[in-house]
Amino acid sequence: MKQIIYILFILPMLSFSQDKISGLILEANDKNEPIGLAGANVYWLDTSVGSVTDIDGKFTIPYKNEYSQLVISYVGFKTDTITVNEPKVVRHWLQSTDNLDAVTITSRKQATSKSYLQATNVFTVSSDELLKAACCNLSESFETNPSIDVNFADAVSGTRQIKMLGLTSPYILIATENIPSIRGASQAFGMSFIPGTWVESIQITKGAGSAVNGFESIAGQINAELVKPTTDARLFVNAYTNANGRLELNTHLNTAVNEKWSTGLYLHGNLRDTKHDNNNDTFLDMPLQEQINIMNRWQYIDTEKGFVSFINLKFLNDEKQTGQESFNPKTDKGTTNAWGSEIDTRRYEVSTKFGYVNPELTWQSISLQTAYSNHKQASYFGLNQYDITHNSLYANAIYNSIISDSRHKVKTGISYTYDHYDEFVNTNDYERTERSVGAFFEYNFDNLEKLNLTAGIRVDNHNLMGTFITPRFHARYTPWEKSALRASFGRGIRSANIFAENQSIFSTSRAINILNTGGAIYGLDPEIAWNYGVSFLQGFNLFNRKADITLDYYRTDFQNQVVVDFENPQEVNFYNLDGDSYANSFQIEWNYNAFEHFDLRLAYKYYDVKTDYNSGKLSKPLVPTNRFFANASYETNMKENGARWKFDTTFNWLGEQRFSSTTGNPIQYQLPENTPTLGTLNAQITKVFSPKFEVYLGGENITNVKQDNPILGANDPFGSNFDTTFVYGPIFGASYYAGLRFKIE
């Protein structure tokens, strides 16, 4: 009888008063009998709002939106902190401290969080979000994110390319721990060289971004924070396999060396050694691949003196083979027996971060970041050869302080970059050195209430681009509760690495032409663009559940651009922009916590990306005008041993995309003007057995949507109409994967 009363009590109530949380604290026991714990303290972390459980273990406590961490403590039991971000009934077991199996239970937090306070339009993708899909590497970690579009760069290399605000990844500054890293030679494949398990969280900034990290960002900035020796699990193992024969193994080992030093060793290996040609076009649907990726991190912390430091060493070796199934590199390389391609990359990286926070004056800090990388790629695509060696050096020193009081923060410092490129393209050698020295100053004003703005400016002197000024401005205004109106503008400038960024051009029969000769970079001028944007975020409650809606509008205007022109199917032409080139992007996103543990995310995007080509003003090829996105995730309640199920599914619908013109081709090699529309569905189920161990099973492209004939002229790869760049959708159909994660904290 008594148990029935308990059960009644824990059934979610239909009518919550909006500002209270009630619940039941139970004593954990072997038989899972609900024994209420009387006299346990329940309070909101960092507040003095609290309550005590009654004789049956029941309690009620006031709830406000700004509360999230509920602490439950009782003498003789382990203190637990659980996350509560909605009025609900809490049911929690406390572990007796003489029970040696210590269990820490945290309920859920938002996997992707948007800031209501910051001036920049930034959202953080936590590791929870990254676990929602099979994210084997950074390029695959945006599956559940509507702001980033992911598609295949071509039909043979298996490389995923990301877009933001309608612009491809070269226009996004991609950094690891605020050091620009996916750039130059690593632009095409670099994101697949950062294993997913190494990523702790990702910050995505739409629009101009900060002036502190350099002048190159145009559409936005993506920063990946990596796992750290002091916070990552002591041992972590992740194994993954999929139906296409891809195997992955990730191992993390972290240990403290002494009080101040900790170190971590992160090993990643992946292998795909089986050939698949499901669409019978004689070409492999995805490349054969072997990758070894090693990172060793050293972390130094001295909180008393205010020092923190990181030293990172990385080594990568990646070998891909793709092309026709019958292709044998030993006998067929450089011949027309069969079309094949090999891409071998070797990369060494050393980076350091040194930070000092004045323990006396906490607003004063200094950080110095340095990075050196050596990147070598040797590759051939059919009869086209492409080799690149890129040596890069980066240093950035930042001084943080305040003016008069902590509402006025300033950052200032100097940066130095050095890049040496040595490229071999078929018969031509291209070699160049880029050097830049710059100084930046960023001022942030926060009136602690409605207004927060960041104004940054940098002046750089570059040996090939001259001296130029890069302004960046962001503001956030809160007109009423739970809202944020943002505006930003900024300028970016970069040198286009036309070959490294567009390697898919080598997997075609197109002639490669550079139409300008006067510029300093392959005869071309640097790319310069302005980006403007407004964004509005409003949080609200719908049927007593949290919801938010975001409207974004961004425009990028190119003053100069290196136009990549595919409009003649026999050629690819690079030339300086003459006329207009712009990208308009509008996005509406809605997040809703529809019921407990169930989150829904819906988004619609509209793109208008047009460029004045030599043949007229045209929309950019293979950019969908309309995109619809939906993601739903559900978790069951966590049992006291930490066990639970998690379900996640993502649906993407892409509207028509323009094919670059094929009217010059013979009729059998002509494509329609636009691609068909396309809808894909991914899903994943995770079974968490305990905080130590979980397994997951998922499917990508479950509805088995495939692009017909992704390779033009596949029947005659050395003929004049061979082209692998007309890719708008999945090349292979449904693919299923499974994996496990094991960790010892």
Next chain:
Amino acid sequence: MKKIMILALMLIGTTTFAQNKNQKASIEVDGVCMMCKNRIEKACLTSKGVKSADWNVKTHELKLIYDARKTDLKAIQKTIAKVGHDTKEVKATDEAYASVHPCCKYRDDKVIDDHKDEGEEKPKN
């Protein structure tokens, strides 16, 4: 070159200021929640001479760094009292106290205490 740069940067960080320009102090301020924290810190920072203010919800300790040539603790406490929060030396007037949000009525035992006597909820099924 790099060594010189690091040294120069470190010197900037360790330049000691005249004692009174960055006077440190810690006082107790009454309050109950994050809203109080915002109110207290904002009052301090918007007053002349205060450089940083950090109020701890749990311990009620307010850590201050201020320019002793421009202000003193008494003046800062008066500023805090003006927005309705008591300190050891300066108590807020009734008008000022009335201005704080109803949820922040820190003098009210009911607010501090657990809210058990606000009526039991009846579970429905």
